Structure formats: C-alpha cells, structure tokens
Amino acid sequence: MSSLLLLLLVQDPDLDNVLEYQKRMEEFCERVSKAYVFIGGGSGVVISPDGWMLTNHHVAGETGAEWNVNLTGGKAYKADVIGHDPTGDVSLLKIRDATELPFLELGSSDDLEIGQFVVAVGNPFGLGNGNWDPTVTFGVISAIHRYQDWYMDCIHTDTHINPGNSGGPLITMEGKIIGINGRGGFMRRRTRVSSGIGLAISSSQIQRYLPSMKAGGRVYHGIIEGITIAEGGFDEYENSGVYGEGILVAGVDTPSRADDAGLLPGDILHEIGGYPCYNVNRYHGIVGSHPVGSKVKVKYRRLEDGAWKEHEGETVLGDPAKALEGEHAYRAVLYGFGPAYEQAGDGIRINSVAEKGPAEAAGMRGGSGRARRGGRRANRGIRRLRQVADGQQAQGRRRDEAESIPVLSPQSSVFSPQYSVLGPQSGSEGSETED
Amino acid sequence: MTLLLLAALAQEDDLEAKFTRSLGKVAAAVAEASAPSVVAIEVDRDPRSDGDGFNPNQGAAPDYYRRPEGLVSGAIVGADGWILTSYFNVSGEIRGIKVRQDSKTWPAKLVGYDKPKDIALLKIEAEGLPVLRTAVMEEIKTGRTVFVMGRSPDASRATITDGIVSAVHRFKESAIQVDAEMNFGSTGGPCLDAQGRLVGIAAHINPKSSWGQSGGVGFVTRIDAIEGVLEKLKKGEKIEKAKTPWIGILGADSEDPEGVRVQEVLSGSPAEAAKLEADDVIVEVDGKKVATLAELQQTVQGRKVDQDVTLTIVRKGKEQKVKVTLGENPNE
Numbered sequence: 151m152s153s154l155l156l157l158l159l160v161q162d163p164d165l166d167n168v169l170e171y172q173k174r175m176e177e178f179c180e181r182v183s184k185a186y187v188f189i190g191g192g193s194g195v196v197i198s199p200d201g202w203m204l205t206n207h208h209v210a211g212e213t214g215a216e217w218n219v220n221l222t223g224g225k226a227y228k229a230d231v232i233g234h235d236p237t238g239d240v241s242l243l244k245i246r247d248a249t250e251l252p253f254l255e256l257g258s259s260d261d262l263e264i265g266q267f268v269v270a271v272g273n274p275f276g277l278g279n280g281n282w283d284p285t286v287t288f289g290v291i292s293a294i295h296r297y298q299d300w301y302m303d304c305i306h307t308d309t310h311i312n313p314g315n316s317g318g319p320l321i322t323m324e325g326k327i328i329g330i331n332g333r334g335g336f337m338r339r340r341t342r343v344s345s346g347i348g349l350a351i352s353s354s355q356i357q358r359y360l361p362s363m364k365a366g367g368r369v370y371h372g373i374i375e376g377i378t379i380a381e382g383g384f385d386e387y388e389n390s391g392v393y394g395e396g397i398l399v400a401g402v403d404t405p406s407r408a409d410d411a412g413l414l415p416g417d418i419l420h421e422i423g424g425y426p427c428y429n430v431n432r433y434h435g436i437v438g439s440h441p442v443g444s445k446v447k448v449k450y451r452r453l454e455d456g457a458w459k460e461h462e463g464e465t466v467l468g469d470p471a472k473a474l475e476g477e478h479a480y481r482a483v484l485y486g487f488g489p490a491y492e493q494a495g496d497g498i499r500i501n502s503v504a505e506k507g508p509a510e511a512a513g514m515r516g517g518s519g520r521a522r523r524g525g526r527r528a529n530r531g532i533r534r535l536r537q538v539a540d541g542q543q544a545q546g547r548r549r550d551e552a553e554s555i556p557v558l559s560p561q562s563s564v565f566s567p568q569y570s571v572l573g574p575q576s577g578s579e580g581s582e583t584e585d
Numbered sequence: 586m587t588l589l590l591l592a593a594l595a596q597e598d599d600l601e602a603k604f605t606r607s608l609g610k611v612a613a614a615v616a617e618a619s620a621p622s623v624v625a626i627e628v629d630r631d632p633r634s635d636g637d638g639f640n641p642n643q644g645a646a647p648d649y650y651r652r653p654e655g656l657v658s659g660a661i662v663g664a665d666g667w668i669l670t671s672y673f674n675v676s677g678e679i680r681g682i683k684v685r686q687d688s689k690t691w692p693a694k695l696v697g698y699d700k701p702k703d704i705a706l707l708k709i710e711a712e713g714l715p716v717l718r719t720a721v722m723e724e725i726k727t728g729r730t731v732f733v734m735g736r737s738p739d740a741s742r743a744t745i746t747d748g749i750v751s752a753v754h755r756f757k758e759s760a761i762q763v764d765a766e767m768n769f770g771s772t773g774g775p776c777l778d779a780q781g782r783l784v785g786i787a788a789h790i791n792p793k794s795s796w797g798q799s800g801g802v803g804f805v806t807r808i809d810a811i812e813g814v815l816e817k818l819k820k821g822e823k824i825e826k827a828k829t830p831w832i833g834i835l836g837a838d839s840e841d842p843e844g845v846r847v848q849e850v851l852s853g854s855p856a857e858a859a860k861l862e863a864d865d866v867i868v869e870v871d872g873k874k875v876a877t878l879a880e881l882q883q884t885v886q887g888r889k890v891d892q893d894v895t896l897t898i899v900r901k902g903k904e905q906k907v908k909v910t911l912g913e914n915p916n917e
Binding site for chain 2: 170171174177183223274277278280285309310312345346
C-alpha cells in the first residue's frame, strides 16, 4: 500500500513542477545569500562589486560611523557609513578594500505586482552570528506604496520579517533588490515576533536618494511648500464624482511653490511625479519619498463651467526646515509633525515629529499611543507650541507618547494662520526630560 | 536572439506558475501519505513542574509565558512502536504519556532523550506501524520546499504547513531552520520534503521569550543527527549535555595566508598538547581549506570529541602538519 503511494508520488507531474522549481530556488538562495552582510544586530546587502552596501539607519547610524561586517560564510571587512537618511531609515556604507564582491542590483519597486514571490535575507534573532549562515524567508508582495509613519512609500510583504532582519534585502525572484526590510507588524505586546506583516523601504525611494548619499552626509525629504490639503470635508468635493481619485487642495499660499505649479484652492490633485495620488497618506508618501530639490510634475482637475478639466504644472520640492521662515511659518505646525500624522476624531494623531522641528522643540514626541481627541492634553500641546513660538522654554515631555492637537480639517481654524509667529527653535535645548 | 530570450523568459515564468499551481497538490499528497505516521501526544504533567524554560510558580503570569495546554505531536520512526518527539514536549514531572491517532490510544513510555538536540524517544506497544522514509540529508540546501506536520489540537486530524529551508547551519549543525509555520502543538511533529521524506523533527521551540509562537523562524532537528544517537536512546540513554569538540585556541581571521591566526593557545587544551603556538595560521583541516574562524568552528563542530584531525598550519612562513586530538570544550 505504501509502495503504491510512493509510486504515485514519484510519477506526479505536480511533484515534478515543485522539484524543478525547488532546484531553481536552491540555486537562487545560494546566489542571493552571497550578497548578504551581517552588521551589528541587523542586516545589510552589497549593491556593487566595489562594496557599496545598504542597511537601515536604525542599524548602522550616521555618516562617519565605522563597522565590522561579515559576509555570508564569515569573511570579515571594515565598512564606513558614507551617507545617511534618518527620515527614510537608510544608511549607505562602503566596505573597505572591496573588489569583486558578490552583489545584487536594485530593481524597480514600482513595477511589483501584488502576489508576486519574494524572498528576504536576514539575521533574525541573531541566529546567523558565528555560523554566518543567514536566514532566507519566502513569501509574496502583499501591497506596495504603503504609508506607515516615516516609511512613506514602503512595500508590505507576508515574508517573515523578524527583529534582526532590519537592513536586509527584499528580493524578487529575478534577483533584484526591491526593498530594504526595516519593520514588521509584531504580534502582541512583548512578543516581538513576525505576524506576517513585513515592511520594506522601497527601492524606488532609495534610488532617488542614492546619488546624494554616495556624495556623503545626510539627505533630506521634500515637501510642497505653500499647500494645504484635505481628504474630505467639502460637499462639492465629496459629491464631485472624483472623490477618492485625488485629494482636495484646500489652500494655496501666494507666492509659493504650490502656486508655481498653478494650483488653486478647490483643485483635485491626483498625480504627483507620475504617481497616482489618491489620498492624503499617499500624498505624503509620494512627496516624502522624493528628495528636497526634486522637480516633480503635478496633475490636477479643476471645476470650470460645471465640468472637471485636466491641468498640469511643475514644482520643485522644498525643504521642511526652510518652511519655518516667512509667511509659510504657520505651516511649520504641520511640518513640525512631519508627514507622519493622521486624522483621528476631531484631532490628529502625531506618530512622529520632525527632527529639530518646532514640535520637537516643544517637547512633543511621536509614539504609538492612542489618539486623544481635543481636550486638555491637546490644548497643552498647542500651548507648548505657542510657547516655543514666543521663545519661551517648553515643558519636558515623556518620549513615545502620542500627542494630538485638534482639528485639521477644512473647517478648522488652521486655515487661518493663527500660529503665525513660530519663530526660532529656542525651546529645543533642555526641552526634554528623559524618564 | 530576442525571440529566444523571450521564449526563455516565458519558460521561466511558466515554471513559477506551475510551482504555484502544483504546491498545494503536492502538500495534499504529502499530507495524505504521511498522516498515518504522525501522532498526537497527550502529556499528563505535574502542573507545578512545567518543565524546561517555564517557571512553575507563574500562576499569575500572562498566559503566553506558560506552556499551552493540549496535544503535541510526534512521528513514527519504528514500525514496532518507536516514536520521536521534541524533548521539550515531555520535560517536567511526567505522570503519564499517551499517544493518540484517530480513535486509537496507546500508553507510551519515555525511553530516552537527547536534551541538546531537543529530541525524545517514546515507545508504544504496537506493530506494523507506517514508518516515514528519510530524506537524503547531504542534499539539504537553503531554499528547499518543506512541510511541517502535526496532530494538534485534534488527534484525528493531521495539520500541515509549508515553507522553505531558511538556513542549514543551526544548533551546532544538528538542526536546520525553516520558515514553515510551527507552533506549540506542531512541535515534535515531522518535517518532510516534497517527496514526503522525513527531514527531521520540529524542535527547539523557545518557551522563554518570543519564539513560542510561529514567527516564520522554526527549527528542525536533522534526521541524520537523530540517527546518530537513536540506538543509544533506544537503550534508554538520557543525554543531558552535548559534548562539544574543541581545539582550544583563540583565533582571528587571517588574510595572508588565508586562514585562522592563533592568538592564544588555551591551557589544558588539545591545541596545547599538540604544541600549537600563537601566530600560527591554521589553513587546512584534514586537507580541506578553512578561510575564516567561522569555517574552522563549523568544521570542528562537525567532528566528535576524541577524534583526530590533521591541521595544516603556517608557522614563520613554513607550512607544516599537526595532529590534534579534539577534546571536550569545558565551557559548553
């Protein structure tokens, strides 16, 4: 009986398919593992034979840092951080005295299809330390263009990503790097284990910063200066038939970069830099995954004589730091929170605050806490921002605590520049208490 | 030429599509053929002694710090009633063990175990049980399709999860790592290849920290490593501690010559007995090149205590051979 089953198994064409693919998979795993790098508590990947290497900023840190790294199999090298992107969580390193290293090329993450096979190579839980045998996990692309806090244009995969996978590559079956794994959805409190939600910084985003990072130092993420956007709240917009296809331009400063693009309040912005822009998160995802100084095309619709007409324009992305000056100053409230906030009830939840921004200066910190609607706590947040604006010393706050400020919808008072005097970051020193 | 290339590409993609279509059918075939060799194990344990990794006085601890109740899994490896499972499954103060499959229940005896490999051997009084064939372990590579089977929470229904081999050098070469989902209940069950052959036993679940539930990181004690101790276990041996072979040096990677430069020879070590010296560079073990410290460690871990190895060393620019009898690492 068992021999009959055996025979059936051997003659199975399905089995032949699996075995044939398995052979390809084994060769593939061997090839891609060779470009893998063990670095600190995380992972990295070699992207050129002369030793350029990518990892997460939260693994390798800032320009100038020096690392001992090991390739698969254990060969040891020294490597230096040449460029870093703290916002995008990427660091670029150069492996010293490297020639003819095994490497993988960056592919285009924009061309990925949902359901497509991918593998991740990493060092979860430090299992490869000492034996220098990295972990390969296999799964599919779950989604692209995800916006998760500072991961503005990231890839979502069900390939298991665990602590230690950080900085390692997510690779297509063609052997192209399409993301740098940096985050995961972990199951429960205190159990930091993959739940089948892995997030990787997209290769398309990384490629836009790579030339600047190679030149050395820190890179910055852009914004469109002078624009106020909203997802809903205006009846004309919600009933326009284009709701959900674009976002509402709720306000445009003149003169400003948004004005340069020809945008007017009431327009529906639906494409930026060639990417469809279908909601506020995606807006921040597209804009925030481009460097300061990038020239981007914008496409928008305008209601003219009762019909929506197509328009397009161009703008150069500005620097969030410079947005603190001049007549755009009040928007620093927004920029100070970075793009990483979301609407929650009558307030917004601040997932993170921009480095050295006014919100940080006010002692506010992003976190995973629950959004708080309006109320005393929110008012305190606003008060602190005003204190900073007025050059007063801000009160200290605990780290990792979510803050919210009320109402950022079109009806809100933020449309009139009530925070007009956000001045220098006088509160930034000593504004923080660690406890 | 372009056409040829396109044709080749189409063929490639075709294989992926074929794999996607076929994987489920192969899993079904493996599940059907192997389920009779997968058993459920019911362990009656003194609750005050929850076994390794658990604090018995954790009444108030969150439930994910406690051993879950319910059945665990095992694999039949001897037609006359030999069953392998994870040692973890039968650790603690055991009052009784039952092996169950469908409507059948057998009382079982814990005969032997190998704690470092996380393997235990049970015996039930039965004959003519269906035994799994074993895989060719020399062929095991990262990327291989694998399945993990279990029989929990229901003894009458086998479960199967699929994945690939994630890494092959784990737990001192005694285990491989797989990304097939593996939870408390499937621990002790068989890991099988696409042909339904036994690759090993799902083991090394981590009860202390976060790996107790599957995060796509699971370990399988290799069947060849188990076969090496199986006869001993059948005779009732209880292996508490691994004998780890060592040479007894502190070393570092050397570029020129490529190998491992001895930094210090530890006193009382086999290296001292063989008169190795600091600054010697070990370049080969038994004629096989070792380029890094990791490679040397791997090679030595693959040998046994009291085994002789011949090292090729470079001392003051001159190559020579040194015989070393591996000792037991006192630090492990």
